[in-house]
Amino acid sequence: MSFDWDLEQLSFYRSIVTFAQQELNADLIENDRRSHFNQAGWQKCADFGILGWPISKEYGGQGLDPLTTILGLEGLGYGCKDNGLVFAINNHLWSCAVSIANFGTEAQKQQYLPALCQGTSMGGHAITEPNSGSAAFEMQTEAIPHGDYYILNGTKTFISNAPVADVYITFARTNLEVGAQQGISAFIIHKDLPGLTIEKEWEKSGLRTAPMGELVFKDCKVPVNHRLGKEGRGHNIFQSTISWERSFLFASQVGTMERIFEQCVSYAKKRKQFGQPIGSFQGVSNKIAEMKMRLELAKLILYKIGWLKKEGKQAFLESSISKVFISEGFMKTCQDAIQIHGARGYVTDYELERYFRDSIAGTIYAGTSEIHRNIISTLSGV
Numbered sequence: 241m242s243f244d245w246d247l248e249q250l251s252f253y254r255s256i257v258t259f260a261q262q263e264l265n266a267d268l269i270e271n272d273r274r275s276h277f278n279q280a281g282w283q284k285c286a287d288f289g290i291l292g293w294p295i296s297k298e299y300g301g302q303g304l305d306p307l308t309t310i311l312g313l314e315g316l317g318y319g320c321k322d323n324g325l326v327f328a329i330n331n332h333l334w335s336c337a338v339s340i341a342n343f344g345t346e347a348q349k350q351q352y353l354p355a356l357c358q359g360t361s362m363g364g365h366a367i368t369e370p371n372s373g374s375a376a377f378e379m380q381t382e383a384i385p386h387g388d389y390y391i392l393n394g395t396k397t398f399i400s401n402a403p404v405a406d407v408y409i410t411f412a413r414t415n416l417e418v419g420a421q422q423g424i425s426a427f428i429i430h431k432d433l434p435g436l437t438i439e440k441e442w443e444k445s446g447l448r449t450a451p452m453g454e455l456v457f458k459d460c461k462v463p464v465n466h467r468l469g470k471e472g473r474g475h476n477i478f479q480s481t482i483s484w485e486r487s488f489l490f491a492s493q494v495g496t497m498e499r500i501f502e503q504c505v506s507y508a509k510k511r512k513q514f515g516q517p518i519g520s521f522q523g524v525s526n527k528i529a530e531m532k533m534r535l536e537l538a539k540l541i542l543y544k545i546g547w548l549k550k551e552g553k554q555a556f557l558e559s560s561i562s563k564v565f566i567s568e569g570f571m572k573t574c575q576d577a578i579q580i581h582g583a584r585g586y587v588t589d590y591e592l593e594r595y596f597r598d599s600i601a602g603t604i605y606a607g608t609s610e611i612h613r614n615i616i617s618t619l620s621g622v
């Protein structure tokens with residue numbers, strides 16, 4: 241087992257950090273205040289190739305292997321201080337582009353993937369409904385078959401990227417007679433589909449630069465060739481999608497944790513109280529030690545997942561462990577960073593309070609911490 245990155249990978253990591261630091265960090269406080277999505281930054285990321293990292297070259301992507309993709313996302317999280325933009329990119333990649341790459345027909349891949357890689361099209365995925373969150377498969381949205389099309393009715397809420405996206409992977413019941421395992425299908429829905437409206441844009445506590453909305457479908461006619469995968473396979477597609485998302489999305493948080501850790505070390509050495517650097521007080525240095533422990537362990541589980549995916553193996557248990565460990569570790573690191581910086585940590589100018597607000601959502605989206613603990617205990621045989 242080797243934990244060495246090769247020279248090419250290290251140079252790739254440095255290039256993404258430099259790109260993100262130079263191109264993506266302007267007007268962060270103001271953009272957060274106004275909940276402004278950085279469209280120009282999005283396009284720069286597309287031009288840099290980020291939106292095509294996991295997609296094969298024949299569809300306009302970069303064809304990176306899972307471990308190198310993880311390293312790149314870590315670099316993006318380290319360099320880019322706009323967690324909302326990083327989240328929007330991850331959401332687009334793992335819940336839309338990779339789903340189409342894994343389950344789309346050849347025609348669907350040709351039609352959607354090049355634009356998703358170029359950033360001229362943005363993706364999202366729509367499963368959550370007002371009455372089905374953690375119990376996602378208790379959804380009420382229906383897509384009733386009518387010959388060569390389906391009639392889609394229902395509401396999807398808390399959908400990331402919805403107000404700015406072009407394409408949504410949308411899940412609906414196509415057979416009301418059977419359970420979720422066979423009765424749900426996935427569809428590739430374009431924002432211009434007649435009958436689809438984006439009715440609400442949610443204002444959030446964190447990740448404010450990543451727009452979130454509600455999709456309402458009223459008697460939408462969805463052609464059969466917009467179905468993703470076979471009819472009734474929505475459950476499998478969702479499980480696969482969410483496994484990729486859980487595995488990779490949090491790589492960026494590890495990069496951000498590393499940057500915050502370094503900032504805290506530097507501050508603890510510089511800031512003096514009672515005639516000494518505050519880092520000489522165990523109350524401060526212990527927090528830094530715990531940050532370091534979380535960071536190192538987060539990398540271990542993350543790289544294990546990258547290796548499993550690279551080997552074509554399943555990572556259901558590992559991705560749940562990773563999701564809980566990294567999202568909660570990120571939140572704790574942000575909270576401790578505020579404490580170490582005292583009042584400076586709490587005020588907007590120093591940005592740490594924003595990171596803390598951004599970090600909370602990671603324990604809710606892509607399956608809550610509680611749901612992942614259920615999965616981990618079930619897969620452990622309880």
Ligand SMILES: Cc1cc2nc3c(=O)[nH]c(=O)nc-3n(C[C@H](O)[C@H](O)[C@H](O)COP(=O)(O)OP(=O)(O)OC[C@H]3O[C@@H](n4cnc5c(N)ncnc54)[C@H](O)[C@@H]3O)c2cc1C
Pocket residue numbers: 331364365366367368372373374375397398399400401447452601604605606607608609610611614
């Ligand atoms: C920033 C953000 C982005 C999101 N993006 C998307 C998106 O792009 N697409 C999408 O479809 N959805 C998205 N969501 C929605 C997200 O998937 C849901 O919020 C999540 O699944 C939880 O559902 P809920 O909010 O309805 O909470 P509920 O399911 O109502 O849960 C409420 C509480 O009860 C707990 N709970 C529920 N069931 C159990 C159980 N069996 N055991 C223990 N505890 C339980 C939960 O853990 C939680 O603490 C997003 C959410 C956020 C915050």
